[in-house]
Amino acid sequence: MTTIRTEIVIDALPEQVWAALTGFGSYGAWNPCVRRIDGNAGVNQILHIAIRFGWLPPISFRARIDCFSRDTIFGWRASFLFGFLEGRHWFELHPLDAGRTLFVHCETFSGVLASPFLALMSGLVRQSYEAMNRALETIVEEK
Template identity: 60%
Template sequence: MNSIRTEVIVDAPPEQVWAVLTGLDRYCEWNPCIRSVDGEGGPDQTLLITIRFAWLPPIRFKAQLDRFRQNEILGWRAVFLAGLFIGHHWFELHPLDSGSSTRFVHCETFDGLLSTPIFVVLSGLFRQGYTAMNRALKTRVEQK
């Protein structure tokens, strides 16, 4: 399975990170990678997500929230090309320093018949986008 894992330390408790992360309707204000999310953030909800990576055109897709534990984990599963490419995307929040800061972990795994060729071609762009999102999230949370 092909995967990407990035992380950043945010100087705020998980509850503050969670508030920004689950403010889906405000992603357009700060998130350079996930440009919009339409839908309610809750267990088993369907989201309509628009992403943008560097030179690629925006990509809009449906995703099913499949990981949701308040202040701990938020994630979704999206199926592309009739199941030939499947993405499992999630965010983990780990309290540090007795809860005064948070390790924000940003991951995605890809499977399906086309996952390896797509991963080989686009994993660098994905990693850059996720790293940029992590920095933007850190800035947004720490400014509040």
């Protein structure tokens, strides 16, 4: 198992960050990485997601929300390539002083194809998650 972890401090309350993070209908307008999410935010809900890593074409998949606590944590689990690669993707919101939020964006990869996938793609995945973090910061701080 390998985890890619990124983070950014956003000058907004966790509630404001949460609203943008769970406002799936607007993802296409601001999110360069997670291009689309169809479904409802809540425990055990099924999501249809389109994600894009840098210059690669979008990847569409189904995922199940496996952690969800309003204004705190939201994440899903998905399997790829007949279960040979699994991703557990999540976002954490930690309140900071002065109305700011530490936004943590992670994914843990497991399965027999996790090591080869990450050997080829970890840099691109990290860059894509960091681009999403910066875009989230911009969209939230503009409101």
